[in-house]
Amino acid sequence: xxxxxxxxxALPLAxxxxxxxxxxxxxxESPTEADALMSAYLDEQLAPEEAAKVEKLLxxxxxxxxxxxxxxxxxxxxxxxxxxxxxxxxxEKVARKIRRRRxxxxxxxxxxxxxxxxxxxxxxxxxxxxxxxxxxxxxPSVKLEKDPTVQVPPAxxxxxxxxxxxxxx
Amino acid sequence: xxxxxxxxxxxxxxxxxxxxxxxxxxAVVEPDEPEPAGPAPDDPSLTPxxxxxxxxxxxxxxxxxxxxxxxxEGDERAFQELVQTYQNRIFGLMLRMISNRQEAEDLAQEVFxxxxxxxxxxxxxxxxxxWLYRIASNTCKNRIKYLKSRNFHRSVEIEDSxxxxxxxxxxxxxxxxxxxxxxxxxxxxxxxxxxxVQRELAALDPEHRLLIVLRDVxxxxxxxxxxxxxxxxxTLKSRLHRARVALKERLAPFMR
Numbered sequence: 001x002x003x004x005x006x007x008x009x010a011l012p013l014a015x016x017x018x019x020x021x022x023x024x025x026x027x028x029e030s031p032t033e034a035d036a037l038m039s040a041y042l043d044e045q046l047a048p049e050e051a052a053k054v055e056k057l058l059x060x061x062x063x064x065x066x067x068x069x070x071x072x073x074x075x076x077x078x079x080x081x082x083x084x085x086x087x088x089x090x091x092e093k094v095a096r097k098i099r100r101r102r103x104x105x106x107x108x109x110x111x112x113x114x115x116x117x118x119x120x121x122x123x124x125x126x127x128x129x130x131x132x133x134x135x136x137x138x139x140p141s142v143k144l145e146k147d148p149t150v151q152v153p154p155a156x157x158x159x160x161x162x163x164x165x166x167x168x169x
Numbered sequence: 170x171x172x173x174x175x176x177x178x179x180x181x182x183x184x185x186x187x188x189x190x191x192x193x194x195x196a197v198v199e200p201d202e203p204e205p206a207g208p209a210p211d212d213p214s215l216t217p218x219x220x221x222x223x224x225x226x227x228x229x230x231x232x233x234x235x236x237x238x239x240x241x242e243g244d245e246r247a248f249q250e251l252v253q254t255y256q257n258r259i260f261g262l263m264l265r266m267i268s269n270r271q272e273a274e275d276l277a278q279e280v281f282x283x284x285x286x287x288x289x290x291x292x293x294x295x296x297x298x299x300w301l302y303r304i305a306s307n308t309c310k311n312r313i314k315y316l317k318s319r320n321f322h323r324s325v326e327i328e329d330s331x332x333x334x335x336x337x338x339x340x341x342x343x344x345x346x347x348x349x350x351x352x353x354x355x356x357x358x359x360x361x362x363x364x365x366v367q368r369e370l371a372a373l374d375p376e377h378r379l380l381i382v383l384r385d386v387x388x389x390x391x392x393x394x395x396x397x398x399x400x401x402x403x404t405l406k407s408r409l410h411r412a413r414v415a416l417k418e419r420l421a422p423f424m425r
Contacts, residue, residue: 032403032407033403033407035406035407035408035411036402036406036407036410038410039406039407039409039410039413040406042410042413043384043391045391070417070421070424071413071414071417073424074413074416074417074420075385075413077362077366077420077424078366078370078381078385078386079385079386079388081265081363081366082363083261084260084264084265085257085260086256086257086259086260086274086277090252090256090274090277091249091252091253091256093274093278094252094281094282094285095245097282098282098285101282
């Protein structure tokens with residue numbers, strides 16, 4: 001994308017910096033330098049002596065002047081585009097989205113850990129219940145005391161127990 | 170990657186350093202070297218207008234630093250002030266880049282959400298707004314790449330926007346784009362030109378489009394654009410020129 005303007009500027013401006021450049025190198029580098037120079041000239045970013053040099057070159061080339069004028073017209077149009085204004089509730093929408101994402105991430109976390117929490121509670125209860133059952137069966141000291149008022153059927157009374165009962169006075 | 174392919178096709182400059190391709194939260198972390206300070210407001214080499222501009226910018230930087238410090242301390246009011254300060258510029262950047270109002274609004278909101286999330290990574294060495302713009306341009310590039318990969322196309326919707334109005338510099342009357350075109354048919358002609366400019370801008374290569382929007386639409390300085398895009402000065406200027414020539418050629422049939 002080389003314009004007439006750039007072609008016009010490329011050779012004279014490249015020569016002082018690279019006195020004997022190979023042709024291929026010039027073809028590659030000069031337009032870039034000239035492009036950069038043109039940008040700076042259009043934006044009024046050149047030092048006065050550089051700007052004067054560009055103006056001198058422009059004065060010698062009507063084609064380059066026409067192209068510069070085209071660029072300036074284009075820039076006038078682009079710079080004249082209206083500034084856009086964000087909707088009045090812009091901040092509220094941003095804040096709402098941040099809150100929603102924060103809540104959503106907490107909700108996701110909660111949803112992820114909830115089943116594990118429930119599972120661990122159930123597991124603890126099951127282990128505790130099993131332990132208690134086993135412990136009650138094996139430990140005689142924690143057996144429930146029998147109610148003496150309850151009549152035990154004779155057939156079920158063990159003979160050893162009745163023989164060892166001391167006689168009443 | 171579509172983005173790098175586009176860049177290779179459109180940028181024949183082999184000496185140019187590679188622009189950042191991968192965009193994630195790491196991309197929004199500040200660079201290590203501190204940002205060079207702008208011209209001091211009391212610099213005698215500056216013109217009065219430049220001095221005023223430098224003073225305004227210095228004041229804005231101080232204000233931003235205060236707000237960022239408060240935001241890091243968890244003050245949501247500071248975040249609100251930051252959003253309200255920059256929402257028009259970021260929304261404007263997105264709208265000019267994407268050409269779709271709803272998409273631009275979503276993207277601009279996304280940018281501020283990223284800022285809110287990543288403010289801890291901002292060390293305050295560079296200007297806040299170049300950091301913000303860097304996030305915005307990366308977000309925008311990613312979105313364009315995504316839309317391109319999905320073959321997404323939307324028409325320019327600028328003409329329908331009630332907000333497409335230019336607030337006057339003095340905060341007074343609202344001036345619209347059409348009023349810059351003289352003549353009795355100013356309204357119609359102005360709207361038509363605005364749509365054409367936006368449409369042709371949207372047809373440019375995204376990197377070219379970004380440079381034109383940053384420099385010519387939003388009026389950022391070269392130094393700021395260098396900080397935002399990571400380009401070298403020479404590369405920036407030459408690419409900008411090529412972008413301008415491309416846009417001029419696209420607009421040429423409508424300017425006659």
